[in-house]
Amino acid sequence: MHTPLSRRAALKASGIAIALPLLDSMNRAVGREVVLPPKRMVTICNTLGLHPPSLFPKTPGSDYDSTEYLDLLKDHRNDFTLFAGLSHPDQNGKQPHDTEMTWLTAARNPGLGGFKNSISVDQYAAANLGYATRFPSISLSSNTQKSQSYTSNGVMIPAQDRPSTVFAKLFLDGSPEEVRRSRQSLADGRSILDSVAEQTRALNRQTSASDRRQLDEYFDSIRAAEADLLEADAWLDRPKPEVDENPPQDISDAADLIGRARTLMNLVPLCLQTDSSRIITVVIQDHLVVPKIDGVTAEHHNLSHHGQDLEKIKQLKIIETEILKCFADFLSRMTRASEADGRLLDQTSVLFGSNLGNANAHNPSNLPIILAGGGYRHGRYVAYDKLNNTPLCNLFVNVLNNIGIETDTFGTSTGTLEIP
Template sequence: MSDAKMTRRTLLRGAGVALALPYLEAVAFAQTGKVAGEAPLRMAFLFVPNGINMAHWTPDYEGNLTTLPSTLEPLAGMKDHFNVLTGLTQNWAFAHGDGGGDHARSAAAWLTGCKPKKTSGADIKVGLSADQLAAAKRGHLTRFPSLEIGCERGGLAGDCDSGYSCAYSNTISWRTEASPMAKETDPRLVFERLFGGEDTNESAEARAARQLNSKSILDFVLEDAKALQGRLGAHDRHKMDEYFTGIREIERRMAFLEKAGKETGVSGEALKARMSGGLPDYADHVKLLGDMMVLAFQADITRISTFMFANEGSNRAYKQVGINDGHHETSHHGRNPEKLENLKKINRFHVEQLAYILQKMQSIKEGNRTLLDNTMMVYGGGISDGDRHNHDDLPLLLIGGGGGTIQGGRHLKYKNGTPMTNLLITMLDRYGVPGETLGDSTGKLQQLF
């Protein structure tokens, strides 16, 4: 720890590892002269594909949330921390004369509000996404401007949906109108990228030694950590212990999953593919990546993230909840009661994973608030009813306190057809990127802040 004065960029160092610090009161005091410093604001976008069984998603009343629809019931203990938004639309996800390809268009337009060019070649084009607009303006404040993660691998070339490039279906983040941001799906690679070190060659050596000897990344920074502990108060020491426990738990779970793969004869690229496919357990995969996103926010490694629970058009089976048919197939329900019930189960399963992530964020204290209080998150997708492939009245949750400025616990109903991009530019304004337009935005939303 070479910094004479602690800052939010202070790192614990050792043998090629450079580990960032969580939010600490001592850091806030060093920077502001006050014990209770403000933690930074974060922003995240969590995407689910193929539409929703909307009858079990949308509250049948406006205003304060009371009894939640069955799909949202896993969030009952968190209902003061989110708003259900209805009526928002991504107009450019509709065909507009381009025929089939609603899945590709829905993902491509979700954070851009732009019409994707119908092509399966290299001449892809859509628009800058909200997360990357924020990263371009404020990403320099953290080690990584943004973090892109997901649970399904997928290339950025080829035809994935009726003549649309796979780039449109497999990412929601666009650095420029022609440059998609590839997501990382392998938990091990996400972990090493976030916590492994800044010197690529040196960190590779340290990583090899650590994995060979089954050592924790924390073992390499013990000397710096002990020196730091002597400069911290009791509350900050507890925060450090909490942070280190979180890192060790992630390492333990990754090692368990990797060992399970090797014991069944799966290793190397096959193991990576298996992990990226959510096996041996998809819920573990979501939670591992969610935990790493939370740790990255906690340590101020990044303040912006996108997380695709699955690619748009995904036909994953959800055997965890007793569904052997593929998700995409199930979403084309044709009003079949059995398929609608199965779709509801898949939707609820995703919300259960969301609840886990939110509870973790709510448990992390940052001064007088929590990490969840200091975050703005959008959860949802670019298709409403998967059978109709409609892109209006989208299933969307606005989650988190926005640094103490968002009132939660409400169902806010906007006029159907209101651009979803109006929500995005409203969030960007709160994030410190004011005066921007995005895609088809027409103005900021009311009632949010």
């Protein structure tokens, strides 16, 4: 019979004491239950799509015959589900690639006159989870600060495109002066809100009932912003987690599409393992240059509009193969990382896909969507009606519920997509 250990047990020698981590035997001593790891969500979007004939099997089910692209993910066949026949309705916007703005929001008619984007699913989740982590959400991009994350007012949240900066924010403590400046910035924000709030109260005494309702909503948003600032301020006094990783090197060459994408994806497991954030988005964008990949001699965007030219399709598939290899490596890192009695992937719902189903025709229907991890029963290909698509937001609703955010609707959903 083992004697329960005290939580304060330590190893002592030569005047040095090293505290022990929380062990299973300590749980018995202090009467604690094992704390389950948190649920998380990661979205990864390749904005120029994936060549459909190389991705989708001919028949659905768990016994589907693999394809050229799925062979790249064969080591993780039981860790993901592939969907066909999902899309957002009314996505014919002003410009063919405007659907990049709405992959996570489902706002209709992107880019047309009067268009206003809506909240993205990652920001909806982050708003519900709040400052449970140092960063409620993190948006990453392989090229520029253009992101797919939008606030409730339809304002884009700039993405981080420099891995070294992201690593520093996550894991490197700033100097006392940097912390002071950060705290002063937060205090300045609060003082501005205090001033606006006082003006709002004064206006309330001079306006109609209808105007007061509108101002009350505005005032509520101010109070929410104040709460966020207080939460952010509290994190300044908490030490950042330590990781046994060297800071990543930024890749300045825009032509190194794969290197940039891989470096960003490598940051995600670190961020999740240290519980620095539970909501992360990654967008892989067109870099407007010829990617430095053997066998590729044209720009990614131009190759995506191949017009059935076999040579262009061949080069496009080379690029997409490398992107999918990055995703396969990401899944491997997520499965190697352990927590509690499982893997990091088991508590993380990962959505990988694109805003374009057929980039050659700028077609935003029949999107390639892969759901990995999250504790779902995977290992199948699910094909919905390719002529009358199921709303992608139905899957968003399922994922939101899976990470602990109870909701019946999101965006253009018509229900909850049940994963068989």
